[in-house]
Amino acid sequence: MSHRPFPGRRSVLRGSLAASAALTLPTALGAAPAFALSGRPKAGWGVQTGDVTTDSGLVWVRSDRPARMIVETSATESFRNPRRWHGQNLRAFNAQVPSIIQWDDHEVTNNWYPGEILGDSRYTEKNVDVLASRARQAFSEYYPISTLRRPDGRVYRTQHYGPLLDVFVLDMRTYRNANSPDNQTTDPVGILGREQLEWLKRELSRSRAVWKVIASDMPIGLVVPDAGDGKPNLEAVAQGDPGAPLGRELQIAELLRFIKHRRITGTVWLTADVHYTSAQHYQPSRAAFTDFEPFWEFVSGPLNAGGFPANALDNTFGPERVFLKAPTVANVSPAEGYQFFGEVDIDGDSGELTVRLREQDGTVLFTQVLQPGRVGQ
Known part of the structure; x- marks a missing residue:
């Protein structure tokens, strides 16, 4: 998740930015799916921060179920007067901008064509038609087409x-x-x-x-x-x-x-x-x-x-x-x-x-x- 602007340059200590992340279940974004787990979302894989500058930063977190990420930032390690940021710029974009989706090769594998048999040893399934069928199902579940x-x-x-x-x-x-x-x-x-x-x-x-x-x-x-x-x-x-x-x-x-x-x-x-x-x-x-x-x-x-x-x-x-x-x-x-x-x-x-x-x-x-x-x- 990337945000601009973060706290101003004068309020940041030598270009560093303290951050913490929490996860909450989605509310206004839609009802929880039928397979939702009980209790609060968990982020057993941890949180990563990177490319932190005086006015921006990148925060990644992965949860065990659909959830909303909330990031708090502070100019000090004591986290006095933190600023709260609600996650998914992508989510906001998708909510506001209707999309026309078409697929090409990388939804399946690079430069694929019907009937192709892969020679790449990294693939256990070599038949591209099988891979394309699976990709089409994933594509239809991810995009509204x-x-x-x-x-x-x-x-x-x-x-x-x-x-x-x-x-x-x-x-x-x-x-x-x-x-x-x-x-x-x-x-x-x-x-x-x-x-x-x-x-x-x-x-x-x-x-x-x-x-x-x-x-x-x-x-x-x-x-x-x-x-x-x-x-x-x-x-x-x-x-x-x-x-x-x-x-x-x-x-x-x-x-x-x-x-x-x-x-x-x-x-x-x-x-x-x-x-x-x-x-x-x-x-x-x-x-x-x-x-x-x-x-x-x-x-x-x-x-x-x-x-x-x-x-x-x-x-x-x-x-x-x-x-x-x-x-x-x-x-x-x-x-x-x-x-x-x-x-x-x-x-x-x-x-x-x-x-x-x-x-x-x-x-x-x-x-x-x-x-x-x-x-x-």
Whole structure:
């Protein structure tokens, strides 16, 4: 648990901060579960404090049941006039901000695909399909996603937000083909699977929203390798060949062609996965495949994960990297920065869509304003 501000600098003795933690059963946060234990919560694993400075500190505690953590801080070891802090910034965030959740690889294991058999000796269960099934159950118990209650357990869905916005949430993990060099000239499965691709085309054509945001768990024109087994396999859509579409690019080409020919306007792609932030503009005049209308793709996240250098661009769909911020070395600790998130606002009067790419502290790094109904922006 992290809090700012703690007591002021003048009231803290040489940058040190005394702290104690207690646990209480949740009250207003909801009734205790049916399996609740009797008595007060216990923290048999102890309490840890770390990274204590003159104005902040980190406190961890683990209890034997759901509970609320209360932390008291004092400027002196005698704990005179302590200040009390109620736990879970995350809990407050989740209570105030509705979320649209989609899964990718790390909900199961790195870069997984259906039918994969792991060679990692650390896993006693090697069948990724079994691991994915277990992960899906845990995912549905942790996150409020109605589609996971369907018999097919699918994650892809459409979220409607009135006349200005529809969000199309993709699942580029469950229905994909195996990771490979991805240079085949025909690919019926691709990265979406045929059923999901047809659903997306149908839903886009039905949408009357001004903006149609495609929440894609993987980028379109960034080359994301999968070198886990020592082979030159690819993890996302692009495979580094700047020519005509191959492999998974064939599905994306089919989708982009459909959007153009059906005259579907207002599509914007939001994605993450690659551990930095950037903005790409896709333009047919720069591309090997030209049968599509220009569009934007904005990349940010994931939060609280190592930062990685920028991925190479694949010119099949003509991306231009308009903005980029990424570390120059791999797996930079979150404590060193390179943590990003994006913000999208739609003006209720003009219909303008504004994207801001921000750093962890909220600093705006890049802003792009898009006009409704305008092709080629």
